[in-house]
Amino acid sequence: MFEEKLKELEPIFYPKSIAVVGSSAHSIKAGSIWVWSLVSAGFPGHIYPVGSRGGRIADLEIFPNLRMVPGEVDYVIVAIPRQSVLELLDDCAAKNVKAVQFFTAGFSEMDAQEGRRLEKQMLEKARQGNVRIIGPNCIGVYCPEHKIPFLMGTLGESGSVGFVSQSGGIATKLATTGIARRINYSKGVSFGNGIDLDASDFLEYLAADPKTRVIGAYLEGTRDGARLLRTMKAVAQVKPLVVWKGGRTEAGAQAALSHTGSLASSPAIWSAALKQAGAIQVNSLEELTDTLLVFQQLNSGQGTRAAIIGGLADGGGGISVSAGDACMDNGLKVPRLSLETRRELSRLLGEVGSILHNPVDVSQAQFRGLPALFQAVDSVTSDTAIDVVLIQEDMDILLPIYTWKGLEEINEFFIELRSRQDKPIIVVLPPGSAEPERLQLEQKLLAASIPVFCSMERAAKAICRLNQYACRQGAK
Template identity: 35%
Template sequence: MSRFPTTPDLDRLFRPRSVAIAGASTNVDSPGHDYVQAIKNMGFAGPIYPLNRSADEVAGLKAYAALTDAPGEVDLVISCLPAGAVLDLVDQCGKKGVRFLHLFTGRFSETGDDEAADLERQIAASAAAKGVRILGPNGMGLYHPGGGLSFRPDLPVAAGTVAFLSQSGNNAVEVITRGNARGMKFGKVANYGNGLDVTPGEMLRYLADDTETTVIGAYVEGVPDGRGFYEGLAAAAAKKPVIIHKAGRTQAGARSAASHTAALAGTAELWSTVLKQAGAHEARNQEQLLDLMLGADMLPSSGGRNIAIVGGGGGRSVQSADAAEENGFTVVPLPDDVRRRVREKAPGLADWVGNPVDQSILAGSGLSSNGLLELMLESAAYDLAIANVGEDWFFGRPDASDRLKHACNRLAQICETSAKPVAVVLGATETNNREHRAIVDEVRDDFAARGIPVYPSVERAAFALGRLAGG
């Protein structure tokens, strides 16, 4: 029988009506202060109850000595207490009718200590008897801008539809921060730590039917419920793109995972097979995870593998062709309908230009790589495209900044109006010229703000498109 015959009821976890922070602190350099401030900053709409035995207020909010002193109902409690105080907190949660308890508190089974592991088991049994669900322990918890939740005061407030599950708290922060810089906006994010009660499999099953979620990413070291994880993963992947970064694939990584979150890592070959059978996409590092999530979030489905490639000089064109073919694409030669239109606009190019388009041969022709991209996207011969900006060429010309910004704005307009996927390649700012770095960062930010996926290399663009493409 399936572990999840119906969708798990996790709505109150991600959208609590009220939150209490046990171990709330007046020390601004402490987790107990950060959680209160973070939830305030995120604009949480309901009551926030800091719990502190000695302070009258925390972060400008009235504090209470104990959970049972809070005047209203509490849906979610966040624990920043020491491990030894959690059993008593669970008792208070039972008396208060709390639905969910997030344990930022750590130093349990991940330490390898038998007594700590036994305490974790006692906490799980007590919570289950009282109907209290636990997220964690040893996890930073929830970031959900739409529900007014955050585990750090500095995280973005814009709400989106990308969900992310992470066994590591710092990894969750990195993915949120780096993903947001590339234009992704996140919905439901959970760092579940040891996964003692609420498991990644259960959350995947919930996200499968969550109308707010369109893309799911996850960082996994190991799972406490192999069958439940597979069922949740398969259910989610059947309805929306799911990208899994499985860490701890090597012996050294597995040892590190065990000491980090008490995770049993499993073999790399087994995980690859499981992910493939479930219909999920596998990422081998954080760059691949972000690249795949970005493409799944921002690009329409291609429906095929015939690719158009434009921009960059001759060397980049050759590299682009290699990267595309190595990732399963067909680099279709320029078809007659496009070549005929090129002849009308630039007769001298008609028998010379090809796919990939070498930007270096276009100078003085009256036809730019953006112009050729438009023609190729209009042709039935192509299903999708990669557009190299070729920023280094612009920096060798007069008025480099204006020219580059104009070209990138035109490219962005093409991407916005195209029904076919277009991935933009804008190189990393590896130059000693600070002005050039600033210009590249500015145009990259503009692409991100307009919802256009940008990759730092054609190889990474081709990898992401190749994993996500149909056909």
């Protein structure tokens, strides 16, 4: 499906050469930053800076205009004032450019009448010249595999998650959150006002892209709702599609109109459309990244019967109580452990101060030694009444008791346990007063396919979304 889209947009995600119009040797303009970003990210193709005053930037010659660039140009990034964009589109046609991305803003998102008129003229010129437009008012493409960063230059590892975002700010946030939480992207795109290529085109591309396994989207509105609904429906048939709709409330919709010129439909209409399309609906950046993380790291939903292991250090009882509430509030089941498991826990940890039910409070392990703790966790994980194991680790409480070395040993056991069996293990690491250690631990666990969340609520919600998707797939 959508195989033609794959070919059509190939020059956008894998261009052999990129020109950056609006580069300057002397002042820090967006165009100049883009040139530096591409160079420092190690973009493997030709980079051609273009700027009327010439000179050099990042050891590259700046060409006074696009037509003077010596080689072929697949893709053009544009950061010049809007009054020059029509002329530039003529240059693009003359150079046989495949696609042009306009960082330039000030169109329909600013004033409806004049902005829309100009957008219409741009579109006509692009069609005549056989050039595709991304934007205007956008930051374009992010492709770690082909070393194309967003404006700010940081690139994460290449992976299996694709995203589209109408907003450049949210797109940048998706990219940086991805780096922080090891959500590794195949590619992403921010398309702003989307006057030519829009959400539907990019979603079709990602559905066909063999590198992409899961798709996330931040959308504010669309000019062609019927097509978007059709596309989402088709895309969700082949890959998980997680959608965050911005501008659901009056204040959000007002901002969306000024931001990408989007006329929002009512939240109820959007919500119904997403449901009908089989998309997974989320309501914030946190929910979007949490959901992408579990889809990336866990093969499929394996059920919602959760074991909660809390109280890795003394006093964890209250944390177990609230973890139980958080899981059940957000859709997980917290079943009774089997008699056999409870007997084993009682043997390993004793009864005093321990909670041998579920949530399991393993605080007695601090007096019984790590082998007892490891056996207890192993035994809970093996329980056939359990589909997924959630472990709450609180650095503020753990570090003083176990020290960093002990903590490393404990987490190496979790990693080893994860590697030798199929049941998902999730770690909840709430923020506190030992942030550097917490972040270090998070990276280790993430690298070993153990998703990490900063609260039990968020973990439970994400696991439930993964399972809802799996159930729907199974029901087909």
